[in-house]
Amino acid sequence: MIGVIAVLKIKDGTASEFEAIFAELTEKVRANEAGNKLYQLTKSRSESNTYKVLEFYADADALATHGQTEYFKDLGRRMGAVLDGRPAVELLDSVG
Amino acid sequence: MIGVIAVLKIKDGTASEFEAIFAELTEKVRANEAGNKLYQLTKSRSESNTYKVLEFYADADALATHGQTEYFKDLGRRMGAVLDGRPAVELLDSVG
Numbered sequence: 001m002i003g004v005i006a007v008l009k010i011k012d013g014t015a016s017e018f019e020a021i022f023a024e025l026t027e028k029v030r031a032n033e034a035g036n037k038l039y040q041l042t043k044s045r046s047e048s049n050t051y052k053v054l055e056f057y058a059d060a061d062a063l064a065t066h067g068q069t070e071y072f073k074d075l076g077r078r079m080g081a082v083l084d085g086r087p088a089v090e091l092l093d094s095v096g
Numbered sequence: 097m098i099g100v101i102a103v104l105k106i107k108d109g110t111a112s113e114f115e116a117i118f119a120e121l122t123e124k125v126r127a128n129e130a131g132n133k134l135y136q137l138t139k140s141r142s143e144s145n146t147y148k149v150l151e152f153y154a155d156a157d158a159l160a161t162h163g164q165t166e167y168f169k170d171l172g173r174r175m176g177a178v179l180d181g182r183p184a185v186e187l188l189d190s191v192g
Contacts, residue, residue, distance in 0.1 A: 001136075003148075003150060005150075019191055022191070026192055038134065040097075040099070040152070041191040043189050043191050044188055045188065054150050054152075056136070056150075090142060092140055092141065092150075093138060093141065094136055094137070095118070095138060095139050
């Protein structure tokens, strides 16, 4: 599997709006992507206004598919208005 | 749920030994902890000698239970010989 940790920082006061948009995205991913094995938004306890998305995909094709979906592009655009900078995306390879 | 990202750096040339010890730990966690919902070792693509463990627990009790098990303490001690410094553990709260 390929793991992803995506770090998203938001502008002050936009948590509710961000979380609502992200909930739509999570629902779409879980409903439509057989190759996605985990898609879970979390909020950091140590960094303010910071969310981390923990993701797993079956393989590189599944990860590529995720990024190419219309809902990912559409919701990503809507999310842009509340994000403080671009997301930082780290790729990981599962072991065992 | 409570999420955890644990970052473990290892000494050069100890990857096989580290991964073997961690495989034992993963097996024990998955077999014994009903409150653990994810326990997956990954290797970073961008940082050498760096592993990240992605974890989810049902609640704070489940997380506390994990750290108090004999196998966690025992395998943690064995792992200490190949780790380069102490693990960095970040706690996260799941959203949605």
